[in-house]
Amino acid sequence: MTKADIVNEVAKATGFEKTQILAVVEEFTSVVKGSLIAGEPVYLRGFGSFIIKHRAQKAARNITRKTTMTIPAHDIPAFKPAKSFVEAVKEK
Numbered sequence: 001m002t003k004a005d006i007v008n009e010v011a012k013a014t015g016f017e018k019t020q021i022l023a024v025v026e027e028f029t030s031v032v033k034g035s036l037i038a039g040e041p042v043y044l045r046g047f048g049s050f051i052i053k054h055r056a057q058k059a060a061r062n063i064t065r066k067t068t069m070t071i072p073a074h075d076i077p078a079f080k081p082a083k084s085f086v087e088a089v090k091e092k
Helices: 003-014 018-037 083-091
Strands: 042-044 048-055 058-062 067-071 074-081
Touching: 003 018, 018 042, 018 048, 074 083
Parallel strands: none
Antiparallel strands: 042 048, 048 074, 058 067
């Protein structure tokens, strides 16, 4: 499902114009991104959490050059679904 599909489905369900729905979806994603960049997780009850995961420094190998390189520690965004959401997907 793409962003356009989401906008179409929400517009159909609510009766609002697609341009209004698109503005809401765009603002929602920018607020989530901004919160994660600031280091704050986003919790949506019944849906899940957008969190920051820390990856430790590690050594990796470049097989073609036969060298070892170090990948520095870094943070990545992640999504953890709510337990009720996971159960609903399992049951389909």
